[in-house]
Amino acid sequence: MRKALAALALLTALPAIADDAAPAPALTMQQVLDATQASDWRALDPNNTLLMDLPGGRVVIELAPQFAPQHVANVKALVRAHYFDGLAITRVQDNFVTQWGDPKAGEPGARSLGKVATSVAPEFARSAKGLPFTALPDVDGYAPQTGFVDGLPAARDSADGHAWLTHCYGMVGAGRDNAPTSGPGNELYVVIGQAPRQLDRNIALVGRVVEGMPLLAALPRGDGAMGFYDAQQAMPPIVRVRIAADLPAAERPRLQLLRTDTASFTALVESRRNRRDAWYLVPAGHIDVCSVPLPVRPAPQAATAP
Amino acid sequence: MRKALAALALLTALPAIADDAAPAPALTMQQVLDATQASDWRALDPNNTLLMDLPGGRVVIELAPQFAPQHVANVKALVRAHYFDGLAITRVQDNFVTQWGDPKAGEPGARSLGKVATSVAPEFARSAKGLPFTALPDVDGYAPQTGFVDGLPAARDSADGHAWLTHCYGMVGAGRDNAPTSGPGNELYVVIGQAPRQLDRNIALVGRVVEGMPLLAALPRGDGAMGFYDAQQAMPPIVRVRIAADLPAAERPRLQLLRTDTASFTALVESRRNRRDAWYLVPAGHIDVCSVPLPVRPAPQAATAP
Structure with a gap:
């Protein structure tokens, strides 16, 4: 915490420095x-890049296996089993999240997760050891220190040695129920509003949207509680999700x-x-x-x- | 600044207190x-409540004359002159703002502002004196102290005695060009993403959307630079804007x-x-x-x- 306070004092002094x-x-x-x-x-690593095709265009997601290895492995296994193809965006809550998955999840008719276990160990934070952390000097109310790891917004706490991804606009996570193990990666969400940082360390973030946020953020808000769509026919469909490495090189996004x-x-x-x-x-x-x-x-x- | 630091130290200690x-x-x-x-x-004050009717529904905006009296007076004068009726939403920049006004502003064919002067004194901050400020104990990086004034998110600095509204999701401001006096209130914007707090004290906030944010946040993003719509025909139209007090009581929003x-x-x-x-x-x-x-x-x- 001391580091953040020192940075704060420095910031207070900055205008004078800039002037004098x-x-x-x-x-x-x-x-x-x-x-x-x-x-x-x-470049994007094609093995850790998801391409989600919606009727309006393509969303490109960079995965974060260094923070949530099992969740990312699950998501990739589900994608390779074509689990998401033909499913839907089930929830759009204004100033919070857009969420997608199986409209029938937990009900009769739900798709099988195949080889992916329905229970997964929580990956809500990890050891900061070995992570290349570019720290911000700026104070943060939610964490002792914030910064970036491999292009992703993150935080760490030198007291307990943990690091975690932060819930910023465009970050993608694996939805779960009350049980911390209940979000294997079959239901994903993306932040579309003010950073809900209270979710940090409470749920697994698995990556970040690097292209196509408007396709997820400009959707009609769901009419039900918490922004869930009441009627399945109102849910925007997911055409298909692929891993970039599984496409011919010419069809992969060429982004840096x-x-x-x-x-x-x-x-x-x-x-x-x-x-x-x-x-x-x-x-x-x-x-x-x-x-x-x-x-x-x-x-x-x-x-x-x- | 000292107050914020003390609050930070207190927060650090809180978990232990809660446990013990x-x-x-x-x-x-x-x-x-x-x-x-x-x-x-x-209740909403009908004299300081704007009703903006879009094809998809009604947006209700509470004005903040205690922070930007001249800007608010201008907006009300423009509304009463039916200036906004038939104008359009000209800009939707993802994770930033939705903006509306005259697509021809500054060009031949622009609507006259009538009795409203094109230049207005900046109302970007005011004296904190006399404001009923409900302070948050939580540290903030952008201001020495944050809190709420009459239901609006705000900040203040005991060093210079100023208070100002903060750019949170749903806050409405008066767009301006580089000249600080160039935003009389004929072009308005609302925050639709992560709080752009760097705008605080740089532009006049005039109120807050209290109902209807999805009508402004779920619009298609503009295809031009900074989210401006390139083609006027793509711009979502504004049907009309009224002041609640000018409507029969039965037609005013009954919100608390x-x-x-x-x-x-x-x-x-x-x-x-x-x-x-x-x-x-x-x-x-x-x-x-x-x-x-x-x-x-x-x-x-x-x-x-x-």
């Missing part, structure tokens, strides 16, 4: 992105993500912590882990072979 | 709401809002800061000002006259 001392070059996010090198970017363990990312965070755009009068002097943009771009065309 | 001492009764939000008295609720200066509200905040629902394993021990629910209910039927 030689200011750091004030870059906008676009200037930071324009100055990035090829090595600042990484800005690495979060680079000086470019640190500069990007600062460009958003203290906005220097002409529009801003008062730079915030702070940024929330869930307000940091995580840039995605089409992969540049490779040089053509001679 | 007599715990406070652990109520769920529903239990808190069920126990409220009539005096815990307030939970007062934020009551013991019931304090109990509600605690029920969300530390969720005791059976589903939760780890109570957060913290709540963000933008994660506090601000309950709205239909006004109970008055006892029928004898």
Whole structure:
């Protein structure tokens, strides 16, 4: 906790520093992105990339096996068994989550999970040991420290040595009932509103939407309790879900993500912590882990072979 | 700033207190709401309530003249001149804002603002003096202290004596260009994603959506830069905007809002800061000002006259 407090004091002093001392070059996010090198970017791992096709287009999800290995293995097994194909979005709760799975789950007619066990050990937090954690200096109310691991928003606690993913906009998790073991990965949700950080460490996050959020966030809200659709015919259908590695290379998304363990990312965070755009009068002097943009771009065309 | 730090230290100690001492009764939000008295609720002021009719239904907005008196006066004057009727939603940027106004603003064919001056003094913060501020003890990275004023999320700084509204989901503001005086209230926006708190103190917030957020948050995202719609025909139309007081009493929304200066509200905040629902394993021990629910209910039927 001390680290966060020191950072807070530093932030309070920043405006004076900016006024009196030689200011750091004030870059906008676009200037930071324009100055990035090829090595600042990484490709999606096709083995850990889900492609969810909806009638309106494709959602691309990067999985996080380093945080929830068994949940991710389950999701991949279900995808490879075509479990999700033809299922539906069952819930859209305004300012909370969009959720999908089997409308008949837990009822007669529900699809079998096949080889996937219905019970799974909770993967709500893990040891922080060995994780490449890019810490934010900014104070956070929900965790002693926040930051990024492999491009994902995360938090850690040096007191108990744990790290966990944080429920930011676009994060994908495995829904569960009251039993902590009851969410094997057959029902997934994505955050579509203000970060519900109270869910952190209470449920397994399995990845992040890297493209296609509007397809999940702009859906009609469900009319039932907690945003569940009352009528199955109102539920937006899922055409199919695939793992990128299972498609021919030409059909995989060619996206790159800005690495979060680079000086470019640190500069990007600062460009958003203290906005220097002409529009801003008062730079915030702070940024929330869930307000940091995580840039995605089409992969540049490779040089053509001679 | 000291106050926030003290609050942080207190939070760190809370779990131990909860374990070792007599715990406070652990109520769920529903239990808190069920126990409220009539005096815990307030009615909307029809003179400061906007009704925006979209093809899909009605959005109800509570105005905040105590924070932005001139902007609110302008908006009301524009509404009474039927300025917004037949205009459109011009921008929907995913995880940011939905914005509405004149698609031709600043171009030939733009509607006249009539008696409303195109320039307005900034009302981005005000003196905290005299404001009934219900403070949260929870640390906040963007402000020394957060809380609620008359049901609106807000912040204040004892160092400079200022208070301001905070950009939470559902907050409505007056768009402006780079000049701080350039947003008289003819172009409005509402937050539809993660709280963009970097906007606080940089632009005038004029109120809050109290009913109908899905009508603004579930719209198709704009296809142009920053979520603007490229084609005017794609823009969702605004049927009309009215002030509730200008409608016959029977046509006004009969809504009540939970007062934020009551013991019931304090109990509600605690029920969300530390969720005791059976589903939760780890109570957060913290709540963000933008994660506090601000309950709205239909006004109970008055006892029928004898």
